[in-house]
Amino acid sequence: MTESPAAMAPDADTDRPTKPALAKGWRCKCPQCGEGKLLHSYLKVNESCSRCGLDLTHARADDGPAYLTILIVGHIMAPLMHVVYFSWRPEPLVMFTVFTIGCLASSLYLLPRMKGIVIAYQWARRMHGFGKDTPSPASPQAASNEQDRT
Secondary structure, three states, X not given: OOOOHHHHOOOOOOOOOXXXXXXXXXXXXXOOOOOOEOEEOOOEEOOEOOOOOOEOOOOOOOXXXXXXXXXXXXXXXXXXXXXXXXXXXXXXXXXXXXXXXHHHHHHHHHHHHHHHHHHHHHHHOOOOOOOOXXXXXXXHHHHHHHHHHO
16 A cells, blocks of 8 residues: 555544454454554554554453453353263363363454454444544644644
8 A cells, every 4th residue: 555644544524434444353453554453462452553653542442352252252162062062972071171272262362353343343433532533643743732732
């Protein structure tokens, strides 16, 4: 993409498409440009997008991604556990070990993706400060506004 970050930034009046933003969030990419990393250190949100400069400090994912992860993993593992138990009757320790590893692995896989989806949804719906047209801290306009205040 050869567009400038200012050209990629949507206006306050334009709709932000939700489905593409959620797909970008699933890939843990910036919901605006789809190229910059959304997270670092597994679950920490970057302060801004390295590609387009989107301010990500407004993201308030809190406990939502954990609840979504538990909901999805539970709805997949519970019926699977039922089917495995009544089909093959494995030893309890074997079943416990296999399903514990399965739950942990799927939770660790899904958690950052759920966080990306929650942040992308907030961006698409202009929630928690994502709707404000404030300049990013690195922009010249923000620097001049900061100098005017002092």
